[in-house]
Amino acid sequence: MTKEPIEGLIVILREAITKNEFVKLILSKPFKKGDELKRLTIKPVSLKNGFKISFQYQYQTRDEVKxxxxxxxxxxxxxxxxxxxLEANLFTISHHHSLLMNLKGNGKLLTKPVFGEIKQDFQHDKQKKRLVQxxxxxxxxLGMTDQQGQVIPSMxxxxxxxxxYVEILDGLISPWAKGGPISVVDMGAGKGYLTFAxxxxxxxxxxxxxxxxxxxxRPDLIQKTNSIAEKAGLSGLVFSEGSIENFKMPKTDILIALHACDTATDDAIAAGIAAGVQLIVCAPCCHKQIRREMQAASKDIPVLKYGILFERQAEIITDTLRALIMEKYGYQSHIQEFIEAEHTPKNVLLSGYRTNKPVNTNLIDQKIAQLKADFGIKEHFLEKALQLKGVKIPDSI
Structure with missing residues (x-):
């Protein structure tokens, strides 16, 4: 097996440690798919007896540190x-070195600069202060913790x-005063993790x-989560069977829809606008509808020529139009990143606050029309969903 790329990585690692420029090294992709050791994170730590290198082993069912x-x-x-x-990602204060080998021993060591200097973190077993205990x-x-109340390694x-999620939602719900009532509908609750949190x-x-x-x-999940809420004494929490499209929205303050697939996100936004909720929070997923509409125009637009760029552009256009349409209906929209990319590939969160301010709907219509014309889009599904619900467009200023 050729060792040159691996040895090249080791030379860089040794030099980074010597010069105190080593930030962390992540080893992943085990040789054997069934290997219990899935990942190894290596980083410098400051202990009472001096500096050491911490090896954090992540197994299938437990974590170990040496x-x-x-x-x-x-x-x-x-x-x-x-x-x-088979894979290594080495980070120094100024560069990212990546190595990916195959089972035959072939591989390539790639190096690229990082934007801004990465800060070293020498804390050992750092305990983060979390909003959810x-x-x-x-x-x-729910299967998240053991009998001692410790989070299971695999979770x-x-x-x-x-x-x-809760950290970001905490900032969005800050306008609500302490001690007062607040109502929330979580569309597509799934196993209920976020809903309980x-x-x-x-x-x-x-x-x-x-x-x-x-x-x-899913009825089985409804039965399970309602049972857990009852056993835990959470009297204000209930799970209801229904789809995003057909659920009859009660009077509520906040609507949440995380990872609602494709136009289900639009159904959720439309339901929230129709009900006049104060805050709408969505994490869009699977932007298929606009992607299909853009496909016909892709040959004439250079940025759509390449698959990966086409995919990203479809996501950007879809969510930009959603934000503009929300503004047209009296919501102050905002788009932000909501989670590290290593935890989930979908890292855009779209939110909107209902305002009582006058809206220049004519100007927004022009922006929407121009964007659709530029990318060959006939209609955004959110527009159709709002029309079907008979939602009135605010008067333009």
Whole structure:
């Protein structure tokens, strides 16, 4: 097996450690698909007895941490790359070095600069202060924690993701005063992780009086989540069977729809606008409708010639039109990143606050028409969904 790319990586690693420029190294893609060790994160840490290199082993069902000396680390990594892992991503304060090998031993070491200097983090076993605590009975019943209230290793990424969602929602719901009532509808609640987390946060952290409804199509999940909510004593949380398209929206303050596929996101936004909710929060997914409409115009637009750029452009155009349409109907829209890319590939969150301010619908119509004309789009599904619900367009200023 050719070792040149691996040895090249080790040379860079050794030099980065010597110059105190080493940030972290991630080893992944085990040789064997059934290997229990899935990932290894290596980073410098500051301990009482000096600097060490922390090896954080992520197994299928548990995590382990071992500390090694600075001198021993390069040889340990060399052995791991020769015997266990096919991919390595090494980060120094100024560069990202990536190595991907195949089972035949062929590979290539690529280096690219990073934008801005990456800061080193020498803290060991750092405990982040999270908005959602894992101690509640509902988390154990949901399979997130063990009997001691500790998050199960295989659920760590999911729990971090839930906390990130709640962290962003926390900022969006800041206008609601403490102690007052608040109502939320979570469209497409699934297993209920976020729904439970949001109810917990609104009750204990925000000190509000929430009524939260999780809408889900699958009867078995409805039965399970309602049972858990009852056992955990969460009286203001209920799960209801229904689809995003056909659910009869009660009077509510906030509508949430995360990862509603394709035009289901538009159905959710339309339902929220029709009901006059104060805040709409969506994480769009699978932008198929606009992609199909853009396909016909792709030959005449250079940026749409390449598959990956076409895909990204379709997502950008879809969500930009959604934001503009929401503004047309009296909502102040905002688009932001909501989670690290390593946890989920869909990292755009679209939100809108209902305002009482006059809207220049004529100007917004011009922007929408121009954008659709530029990319060969006849109609955005959200426009159709709002028309079907008979939602009145605010008078233009």
């Amino acid at each position: 500390n090694h000396s600075l001198e021993a680390t390069p040889e340990l990594v060399l052995e791991l790359m020769r015997t266990q892992f 894992a101690s509640g009975l509902h988390w154990h019943l 760590q990424h999911k729990f971090k993701q839930i906390n990130k 949001l109810y917990e946060h609104l009750t204990h952290k925000k000190e509000l009086q929430p009524t939260v409804i999780g809408v889900e199509m």
